[in-house]
Amino acid sequence: MRVLYFGWVRQRIGLAKEEIDPPADVADVRALIAWLKTRGPAYEAGLGNLNQVRVAVNQELTTLDAKIVIGDEVALFPPMTGG
Amino acid sequence: MIRVQEEDFNIGAEIQSMTEGKAEVGALACFVGLVRDMAGDDRIESMTLEHYPGMTERQLAKLEADARERWALNDVLIVHRYGKLLPGDRIVLVATTSSHRQAALESCEFLIDWLKTKAPFWKKEETSIGARWVEAKDSDDDQAARWEVEPSRVIGGRGRQSE
Numbered sequence: 001m002r003v004l005y006f007g008w009v010r011q012r013i014g015l016a017k018e019e020i021d022p023p024a025d026v027a028d029v030r031a032l033i034a035w036l037k038t039r040g041p042a043y044e045a046g047l048g049n050l051n052q053v054r055v056a057v058n059q060e061l062t063t064l065d066a067k068i069v070i071g072d073e074v075a076l077f078p079p080m081t082g083g
Numbered sequence: 084m085i086r087v088q089e090e091d092f093n094i095g096a097e098i099q100s101m102t103e104g105k106a107e108v109g110a111l112a113c114f115v116g117l118v119r120d121m122a123g124d125d126r127i128e129s130m131t132l133e134h135y136p137g138m139t140e141r142q143l144a145k146l147e148a149d150a151r152e153r154w155a156l157n158d159v160l161i162v163h164r165y166g167k168l169l170p171g172d173r174i175v176l177v178a179t180t181s182s183h184r185q186a187a188l189e190s191c192e193f194l195i196d197w198l199k200t201k202a203p204f205w206k207k208e209e210t211s212i213g214a215r216w217v218e219a220k221d222s223d224d225d226q227a228a229r230w231e232v233e234p235s236r237v238i239g240g241r242g243r244q245s246e
Binding site: 004006007008010011056060061078080081082083 | 132142205216219
C-alpha cells in the first residue's frame with residue numbers, strides 16, 4: 001500500500017511517501033492512522049489531531065471511515081488551502 | 084480546461100483565446116488570485132504552493148464539470164500555479180464564458196469558492212519571522228457551503244433550462 005503525505009503532515013512525518021505493509025486487521029483509514037502512530041513520535045506529531053487530517057483514497061476525497069485494501073493509494077494531509 | 088503549472092500565465096492572452104471568434108459569448112467573468120505582501124503584521128517574503136499531482140487535475144476537472152452542470156457555459160478555464168511565488172505573483176486564474184453575465188459571474192464565484200476547499204493545494208508562507216503553513220479558514224468552508232444545493236435549483240443551470 002502506498003501512503004502519501006502533504007503539507008505539514010508531510011513535514012512533521014519527514015516523508016512525502018512510503019510503501020507500507022499494515023497488518024491484515026487494518027481495514028479503514030482510521031485504523032491505518034492508528035497503526036502509523038505506533039511507528040514513532042513523528043507520526044504522532046503529523047497525525048495526532050484527527051480533526052486536522054483530511055483523507056484521499058485513490059485520489060478521491062473521502063473520510064476516516066473509508067475502507068482500504070492492498071494496492072490502494074492513501075493520502076493524508078491538512079485541510080487544503082488552494083486558490 | 085484545466086492547467087496546473089509552475090510558470091506564470093498571461094491574463095490577456097487567456098481571455099482573448101476564450102472570446103476571439105466566439106460571437107456566441109456574451110459575457111466573460113474572471114478571477115485572479117495573487118500573493119499578498121503581508122499576513123497580519125508579518126511581511127511575506129515568498130509563498131510556496133505544494134499540490135498532489137494527479138489528484139489536483141482530477142479535482143479541478145470535477146469542479147469544471149460541476150460548474151457546467153449548474154450553469155449554461157461556453158467555456159471554463161482554471162489555471163493554478165504551484166512552486167515558489169513572490170508577493171504580487173499570480174497564483175490562480177478562473178475564467179468562465181456564457182451568453183449572459185449571471186451564469187458567467189456566478190459560476191466564476193462558485194469555482195473559486197470550491198477550489199479553496201476541494202483542490203489539494205497547500206500554501207506555506209515564508210515571512211520575516213520564519214516559515215509557516217497557511218491555515219484553512221472556516222470562512223472559506225462557509226463560502227463553499229453556500230453552493231451545496233441541487234444543481235437543478237441553481238438559476239441558469241441546465242436543470243432549470245430543461246423544465
